[in-house]
Amino acid sequence: MPALDIAEVARRSGEPASTLRFYEEKGLIASVGRRGLRRLFEPSVLERLALIALGRAAGFSLQEIARMFAADGRVRIDRAMLRSKAEELDKTIRKLSVLREGLRHAAACPAPSHMECPKFRRIVRAASTHAKRRR
Amino acid sequence: MPALDIAEVARRSGEPASTLRFYEEKGLIASVGRRGLRRLFEPSVLERLALIALGRAAGFSLQEIARMFAADGRVRIDRAMLRSKAEELDKTIRKLSVLREGLRHAAACPAPSHMECPKFRRIVRAASTHAKRRR
DNA sequence: GCTTGACCTCAAGTGCACTTGAAGTGGCAC
């Protein structure tokens, strides 16, 4: 599979071309040439974009993600950083789980106002107690 | 417990006073009076702030959160909306869980570059396949 | 009664992640 032009990458990745140009400018992806003015990318850019999307979803900033790529374009993720991010993510997941249960309960709860429901209040209190600072 | 001044609310909630003023301006919280220039808040504002923080952590925008409060200041959360948000949250949680496992694996994986590890690639691919649009 | 300092207002600024707009270019279909 040879080089893909930007429209093709946009189509396959779901990212608008403007975002691809923006990411290139930020050094997150690299084009391998041009056909006329048109940028050409290697197919592996799709995997890279998936990785970027994943990182974003996990709450990494673009800058943090950029630091995960070495100059040669390979992924160079610091393992200790990964471990700590996994930990952080774990905390987030636990918090969101509590919240999900809170929402589910609130949706089903018969109390006229949610704040009158002891369970809801307990959930709010529990969540706020451990809320340090979010993303 | 009588009214708390803004400094007290800031101290107890962990939000800077500037954020409290900003939230008041947006209609997310309400002060009940002044001592001189100084805003006074009812203690219940702390619960409200906890609810706001919770909503933010769940990915609601301030505008969405504002819509959850009725004019009388009571919580008036649409139950169907809560259910759908719980669903959404559930998807996020599952995605983050996959990601967390990915990070854990990557941290432990002996492959020289993460992209050479079949498991890591599989995780990236799996996560990206279902990634529609994030927060 | 005067100073002090934490609050006040209002406008502007910040950081992030993009998006949009104007003006230009070049490969491809005809």
Added chain:
DNA sequence: GTGCCACTTCAAGTGCACTTGAGGTCAAGC
């Protein structure tokens, strides 16, 4: 060979969630 139009650049704009700065005020402590 010429017209189209999807691409190009570069600067400016957008939306969100706040934060900062300048200039002002007032309750409390001395």
